[in-house]
Amino acid sequence: MRQFELVEAVRAYDPTADEALLNRAYVYAMKMHGSQLRASGDPYFAHPIQVAGILTDYRLDTATIVTALLHDVVEDTSATRDDIAERFGEEVASLVEGVTKLSRLELQAEHTRQAENLRKFILAISKDVRVLLVKLADRLHNMRTLKHVKPEKRERISRETLEVYAPLGRSIGIISIASELEELAFEHLNPTARTAIERRLEALKLEHGR
Structure with a gap:
């Protein structure tokens, strides 16, 4: 999505x-992430930019x-919370800080029981649900491109999505994102079953189409 389109x-x-403000944020994100690449290359x-595009569908x-x-500039670049506050205001800085905290919790997920992890997430976003909305959109785009990540x-990530993010999405009524997260996670966790279900559904469509 190009700048003017967003x-x-x-x-x-x-x-x-x-x-x-939107234009400044778009340019700043491009500048700060610079030559960084994703696993896909x-x-x-x-x-x-894709995460922002997902959220426009929800008229945020x-x-x-x-x-x-x-949402990733403090975590992945030299930008600080103070930089964000100075350039984009305290409200945005607070929201970015909240998303950054959730990202850091992800790093601990492998060593934390899922139930406990879920409570941490809920507590972390309780002050402003917009933090969770950004994180859900972030996870959705990551899941859409997950094939480029190493199998383990x-x-x-798929299990965490299924056990943490999808339920949180449903709990705040973002059913479309939650459903897609569940579908993508299932596809990666059990591709054989997914293929079998798709074939069966296609067969049923053909039967009813006669």
């Missing part, structure tokens, strides 16, 4: 959206879209 997508449902900055406010664009990591 701005237009937001303004389509919010004519009062701060175009200048794609430029890293394409990821936050400018601060949330800006947070989506910036792919399995861990």
